Amino acid sequence: MDDVTETILLALVVVTALAFDFTNGFHDTGNAMATSIATRALKPKTAVALSAVLNLVGAFLSLAVAATIAKGIVDAGVITLPVVLAGLVGGIVWNLLTWLFGIPSSSSHALVGGMVGAVLAAVGTSGVLWTGVVSKVLVPALLAPLVAIAVAGAGTWMVARLTRGVPQEVSNRGFRWGQIGSASLVSLAHGTNDAQKSMGIILLALIAGGAVPADAGVPFWVIISCAIAMAAGTYLGGWRVIRTLGKGLVEIDTRQGMAAETSSAAVILLSSHFGFSLSTTHVATGSVLGSGVGMPGAKVRWGVAGRMFVAWLVTLPAAGLVGALCHWLESAIGGAAGTIAVFALLVVVSAAIWVISRRKPVDHTNVNEAWDEEKGAGVEPVAATTGEAGPERVAPVPAAATASSVGPAIESVGSVSVAGASKGSVQS
16 A cells, blocks of 8 residues: 555544544533533533533543553554544444434444454454453443442432422522533533543554554644544534433433532543543433432433433444444455445445434424423423523413424334424424
8 A cells, every 4th residue: 555545544534533523522412411401500502512612621631541542442553544444433323323313322332342343353352452441441331320320319319408498499590500510520521531532543543554653642633633523513512312311311400410410520530530431421321310319209211211221232232343344345345445435435324314313303492392201202292492591481382283383203213212303493
């Protein structure tokens, strides 16, 4: 392979890695802001803008997770540019599919699964550092949600006990301000963990392409590029996942929201300090569940949680399968043409998913509409919200207009219910 072709392939891999960071941003916005949006502590567009800025800042605070991804999961010595591209495609496709279904799955595990699958297809089991996969990925995946549930549950119970005699209006006002601070901390923590993952992948690609030595650190241009891509994706909102986290699991109040966000931030920052490639989605979901468990009288929708857990279980193997298939396609076509073909396939699949998402759009205008428990998702046609902070404004809808103006509330694919929206909504 000549130098020009190598450079072109390296550029394709870097662009694809930044695309993954972009999908990671809009897929995981709900981890930080879903509860603040659900309780109306922040307006939806304000929340995602704030999260984007803090994700950008957080990306510069730590590089421990980038080192784990670059050198702790797969053997850098067997990595080639086609392998890296195939792994990234596996991660991106899974991110887009779960976003379409409104499932808060792990972008981190999608990336790791895609890379492991591509390496297995390329060189077999010898190319995977199994000790690193177990200690840095699988063990945190099991422990993080449990820890988050316990911490958020205890915090919520304590807050509920301390505020029993406080008027609800006073409590809501105070905790809304607290939520702004705690949600901001989660966004900052998310930047210190998730933005690092694409940095590690790009470093792997640079090493494979001979652009930097094997013992190199992450170049500054990689850090700033990944930070910007993550922030841009975050600003888009990822409204489908925000809706599921904010409305689908628990009907939360401001006390629960602050407890959940504080729990998430503490667990994520601790994992970033030790270099664990933690799923911030697992942590945030565990915290939301914990806020329901710890609040007396709160109802947790375990059916929705069960679908999430199933998605979590299949994330690594599903993304790994896509990564492996992409590498086999590259090998079957051969050379640079194979790599370009896989990149083109990614573009086509991404465009198709976007087109499908337009049929049932969810955006900042309907992200807070009521969750239909019988259908598992969707919008009850009895209320319309302004999306603004403060008390919800309710507007009655005439019964005769219900069927014609509201339309289908959900989309079901297999066993997964997709949060939908009112007919005529516009998705940003």
